[in-house]
Amino acid sequence: QSVLTQPPSASGTPGQRVTISCSGSSSNIGSNYVYWYQQLPGTAPKLLIYRNNQRPSGVPDRFSGSKSGTSASLAISGLRSEDEANYYCAAWDDSLSGHVVFGGGTKLTVL
Amino acid sequence: EVQLVQSGAEVKKPGESLKISCKGSGYSFTNYWIGWVRQMSGKGLEWMGIINPDDSDTRYSPSFQGQVTISVDKSISTAYLQWGSLKASDTAMYYCARGGEYSSSPLFYWGQGTLVTVSS
Numbered sequence: 001q002s003v004l005t006q007p008p009s010a011s012g013t014p015g016q017r018v019t020i021s022c023s024g025s026s027s028n029i030g031s032n033y034v035y036w037y038q039q040l041p042g043t044a045p046k047l048l049i050y051r052n053n054q055r056p057s058g059v060p061d062r063f064s065g066s067k068s069g070t071s072a073s074l075a076i077s078g079l080r081s082e083d084e085a086n087y088y089c090a091a092w093d094d095s096l097s098g099h100v101v102f103g104g105g106t107k108l109t110v111l
Numbered sequence: 112e113v114q115l116v117q118s119g120a121e122v123k124k125p126g127e128s129l130k131i132s133c134k135g136s137g138y139s140f141t142n143y144w145i146g147w148v149r150q151m152s153g154k155g156l157e158w159m160g161i162i163n164p165d166d167s168d169t170r171y172s173p174s175f176q177g178q179v180t181i182s183v184d185k186s187i188s189t190a191y192l193q194w195g196s197l198k199a200s201d202t203a204m205y206y207c208a209r210g211g212e213y214s215s216s217p218l219f220y221w222g223q224g225t226l227v228t229v230s231s
Binding site: 002032033035037039044045046047050056086088090092096097098099100101102103104105 | 148156157171206208214215221222224
């Protein structure tokens with residue numbers, strides 16, 4: 001059972017906009033930044049969003065992040081077949097001397 | 112170019128010890144925290160812990176505290192993850208990743224992963 005809650009799956013057709021939610025608590029999302037990672041099949045994860053809504057260099061602006069209270073979401077617009085991957089949210093958790101917690105991951109399928 | 116190169120796949124028996132490595136290059140090794148993440152087959156990411164290479168300050172996930180040891184040798188820009196007595200349930204892919212200036216920073220750069228298989 002992951003500390004952050006994500007839907008196990010999401011889907012969309014090419015060109016559509018999809019959103020993936022991530023729910024936490026006051027000790028993690030409610031008081032710290034949210035990060036999003038993309039993991040393509042058979043590869044290492046890649047940082048997609050940091051500080052709630054910032055994109056590292058090279059990440060297309062089709063990807064955007066937002067946070068409100070103890071929840072966050074990742075939006076992908078103009079969906080492309082190469083976006084099919086697992087997406088994970090993460091945040092620092094202030095409990096028990098501090099540590100990072102991940103969501104369980106969302107498998108995005110491009111139909 | 113920032114690179115994290117991990118040691119190769121390992122096959123071990125239950126009860127054996129193991130130390131895997133992660134060598135950083137292309138940046139100032141002591142300026143950025145390095146974290147370890149576990150991924151069991153077909154499962155999600157689990158944050159294990161993170162270490163400051165400059166002073167070896169280490170934070171562990173409660174789930175992994177006492178189960179593994181994270182260390183670093185800054186003279187050779189290498190971080191380590193070790194087990195004293197492996198269990199079959201330790202079978203997984205292990206990733207190291209470079210964080211930022213703080214323990215709470217995100218993991219910007221990732222190693223290629225080290226597959227650890229524990230089987231009798």
